[in-house]
Amino acid sequence: MPNSYLSISFFQRRKLKLAALIMGAIIWALPLITQAQTAPINDTPNFEGVLSLDQPIKTLPNITINYDPQIEVGKAGIFDASGTILPPEYKTVIYKWDFGDGDTAKGAEVVHFYNQAGDYTLNLSIEVDGQPYEQKNIAIFAYEKLYFLITDQFDQSEKISSLIKFAHDRGSYVELISSYESASEFLTEEELVQKLNESLPILQETNEIIIWTRGSTGLTLLSRFNQTLTDKSVFENMQFVMITDQRFIPVRNVAEGTFRTIKPVRIILTRSEALWMFFEQDNIETFINELDQRGIAYEIVDKVQKITFLNFMSYLVSYMVEKGVPSNSLLLVLMLPVIVTIVAFFKQVIGLTTMGVYTPSIITLSFLALDIRFGILIFIVILLFGSLTRLILRRYRLLYIPRMAIVLSIVSLTILAMLLLGAYFNISQLVSISIFPMLIMSTMVEKFVNAQAEAGFKQAFAMICATLFVAIICYYVVEWPLLKTIILGHPELIFAFLGVNVILGRWTGLRLLEYVRFREIFRYTEEE
CATH class of the missing domain: 2.60.40.10 (Immunoglobulins)
Incomplete structure (x- = not known):
């Protein structure tokens, strides 16, 4: 007997399948429809934790109060x-x-x-x-009184807390703007400027601001913060007390530049022992009188000196800051002659073999922007993954340019992975760092690869270690607060480094490491 299903036409089979699907859907939905029809209807909304009026009231933590503490x-x-x-x-x-x-x-x-x-x-x-x-x-x-305290003195945090409590007991409130996490003054300035922007409404209610930062960071960040304000007269009625342990002369020059930019009533430079006394006085005038009576050193900046041949660069720097050039960018530019002079000294006098003068200089600037801890970590990780990628690609015998493109692509993915790890482990310093210094350091991979191809791995490794060593030395020299204050207060000093490089350029003697390298020859010569 022939199969009746096979004798059905194609279109009839399609109709049977469609009907079967519809029947299956109806059978599946029927219990749900029945359950919905038989379920009791409740028109009363269900508020979790809300009771009807005939039940006792229960405590619910739902009170929201907007207020200023x-x-x-x-x-x-x-x-x-x-x-x-x-x-x-x-x-x-x-x-x-x-x-x-x-x-x-x-x-x-x-x-x-x-x-x-x-x-x-x-x-x-x-x-x-x-x-x-x-x-x-x-x-x-x-x-009764409101003060602003701007600080990055992480080693004085306990003293600052005691100071705030002392002011609190005397009926004064201290709004603390602090940055304790970053080791780099450049990153500290970025963070403090951001916090000042967030606290601008409170800042406008006070007229006395205390600055206690490393070097001249507190003064330069005020100039930079003033650039972000639409109202440039915010500081005109304010008085500043700058706490410093450095000599007043270089700090005063920086303070004069800040005074020209933000135009306050005055800036008082003094020592940390005056802090407690500051909160004991009713106003700035009695504070100055008390400084005189107790013999605590101080200087007042309330006017600007006239321009001369010896300070024309200071005026130019202040003018650029006033017109919107970031002060930390100017400081990096002014520090570059110092960095290249240090590199030239290590190469010409000490005898270290680095990857030129530009490479350690640009690595130093990257460390300043990234913070030395994360800068070294990123530098090592980038070189490690770049070298491993080069070793893997050697077996494929690719041309140089496509091979380097692949290496740099892997390095960029490595940077992306580090940012991801920083976000996952909530490492704010790693997440918030600038991407451009990281990309600049990634270009070191190409130099390292070229050095391996020309001189071998050992020589290239020794060269990159010497470059990193010089960059670290340059970083700590440039981060020296006194040097930064002197350079920013007397930018004319950068011309002196031109003379130092002329002297280094006329160096004709042996380098110090060459005395170590050829010590056997010198010993043999002395015996002869």
Whole structure:
């Protein structure tokens, strides 16, 4: 007997399949439809933790208060609890405020004035339909004077905390702008400028700012921060106290440049022992008188010296900063003659074989931008993966240019992987570093590969180690706070390095390492 299914035409078979699919869908959906029809309908919305009015009220942590934890004495403080989420079924909601100084108020948003400085505990209790619902306590500090403290002195963090507590006990509030994580002053300046931008509303309420940073970082960051402001008159009524342990002469030159740029009332240079005394005085005038009485050294910058042949570069630097050129970029440019002179000394006098003068100089600048710890790590990782990629590609006998393109592509992926690891492990210093110095260091791979092809791996490795050593020495010399202050305060000194290089260029004697290398010959000559 013939198979009846096979005798059906093609279109009929398609119709049978479609019908079977529809029937299967109906059979699958039928239990769901039946369950939906038989399920009880509940029109009451389900609020988690919300009870009906005939049940006792339970405490729910839903109070939201917008407020400023620090309030100046005699000024209005706004306390807003209207953002508190309450179930819509409640008809009557009462907000009761107890400000901790004997005054009370009612309302979702209230205004209060504190008449005396001190710490207060503010209590907000909420009643719904005549029953207690929730309450919350917050700490409020009412201050008489507001100060700004800008610092990167991570080794003085305990002293700074004690200083802030001392000011707090005397009814003063200190807004701390700090950077303790970065070892590089260039990265520190970046972070402090960003924090100043975030604290601009508070900054505009004070007229006395304390600066306690390494070298002249605090002064240069003020000039840079002023460039980001649309209102250039923010600092005009302010007075600055700069704490420094360096000689006043170079710091004063930097302070004069900052004074020309931001135009404050004055900048006072003094020592760290004056900090405690500063918070004991009512105003700057009594502070200066107390400095005289106690014999603490200080200088006041409240005017600018006239331009002369000896300080014309300082005026040019201040002019460029005032017109928007970043101060840290200018400092890097001014430091470049110092860096190349150090490299020339190590090559010409010491006798180290580095990859030219440009390579250690650019690595030093990259370390300044990346921080020395991460700079060395990134440098080693880039060279390691670049060398491994070169070894793997040797078996494929590729042409030089495509091979180097592959090597640099692998290096870029390595940089991407390091950024990913920094994001995964929440290493903020690695995530926030600039990408351009990393890319600049990646070009060292090509130089290292070329050195291996020309002189062999051992010679290339010794050369890259010498280059890294010189770059590290240059980094620590350039990061010397006193040198940075002198160069920024007296940029005319860079012309002196031209003379130093002329002297190095006329060096005709043996290099120091050559005395070590040929010591056997010298010993034999002496015996003869």
